[in-house]
Amino acid sequence: MLVVGRRRREEIMFTPRTPRIVAARRLQRRRDRDQSRRFLAEGPQAVREALAAGAVIELFGTPAALDRHAELTAQAPEVSPVTDEALAALTETVSPQGLVAVCEQGDVSIGEALAKNPRLIAVVAEIRDPGNAGTVLRTADAAGAGAVIFAGDAVDPYNGKCVRSSAGSLFHVDVVRAPLSVVDLLQDNGLQVLATSGAGEDDVDSLLDGGQLAARTAWLFGSEAHGLPHEVLKAADRRVRVPIYGGAESLNLAAAAAVCLYASARAQR
């Protein structure tokens, strides 16, 4: 027998078993993200940036979070209240602050990115650690880079941890996916290609002193464990190290990328 009447609020909330929640949850898997060209952005900061970029397809939130962030709720094309359980099923962090958006992937082709003549580009080559890749993306954005290229067998830029580490920067710069041979295209386009390497023959401070960093530049970063692939090191115009003034053997990737990208930003001001 059906009970007809005013439905209570909980009854209209999505649960972990609601088909749209089940479908959204699949976006935690790369295969499903690749097929649908969608991904998840969690937390109010990421949702705000995604809305500003016009990337949000649907916003899920607990009733309390949707009330608390009414200015975001008002901008989303579709809003659905969800139970705490449904929210937990969609998010990967311990405290996602009640909001998750299904977003459209916005990466562009290398041609589109180069058509804007960016003066500064970061390339994450075969970096598989999503936290590192997202941090480089954030740092490149802060330093004023126009594009970040995920080259070769790099992590998916729409991986949840990469999205979180980018702290919204995924929505600010042109994100490009390309094979490692993108280095040739960058050079053909008039960019100098600088490969970071602890054993580089140039150091970033000397290049800054010598005025070489004022030119349009693409910086290549490799994984902390393996560095850049040999063919990429060879194809670059220069192999550049960050000078080590103390006893440390090396810098971690986030620190090295910050020093290199900000040296270029300084030279290009």
Place this chain on the structure above:
Amino acid sequence: MLVVGRRRREEIMFTPRTPRIVAARRLQRRRDRDQSRRFLAEGPQAVREALAAGAVIELFGTPAALDRHAELTAQAPEVSPVTDEALAALTETVSPQGLVAVCEQGDVSIGEALAKNPRLIAVVAEIRDPGNAGTVLRTADAAGAGAVIFAGDAVDPYNGKCVRSSAGSLFHVDVVRAPLSVVDLLQDNGLQVLATSGAGEDDVDSLLDGGQLAARTAWLFGSEAHGLPHEVLKAADRRVRVPIYGGAESLNLAAAAAVCLYASARAQR
């Protein structure tokens, strides 16, 4: 009845229940580290740096690892082979590569550190995240800082994750624990104190242009979530921001520290 005879190798290896393993394992807790003034360093790189610093009291390793790293084994004052289970009990990482050393804590007083007249100091003020604190320590070492001060309610520098993130730098620079009032002492000692803040009135590039970074400098870094405590911001000589050239709201701590410390290193070359 006792079986007397030649003992097999496994019988002389330490197990998780061997008293010295039980005692060493307690060093994973801050209270026990504070009381004993000891800590654990895991993996061949950290053990190598600890040996070079004369900090190793005892080296534990699986027989295979002790053989593989014979040059380290030869330098340790005491070496004990342990079972895989004992090693796993002592380490916090998934692949510790078979070696763990019990080390003596080597932090010095602020007076000892200042007596060497360091030109560059990093202060991690109330930073509770061990990975962030260890990364700042590593970056400060790379930039040539003479001391890193853990100020106020900061993480224990000998926390396992902090030791790992420092990648050996814990053994290269003077590590100091001090209250937040250390800022006064630094100023009395002739160091300019620069507090990093997203809302700082100066930016690091302008200070570098203006020559202000050539002076002896202590950089203060706060937690990513809360920044620096109000009284510390107020006590500093300047509040300095890293310029943001793109759409990012901020940099993460490792990146901001790298930009600031390397700007000083550049000015002080």
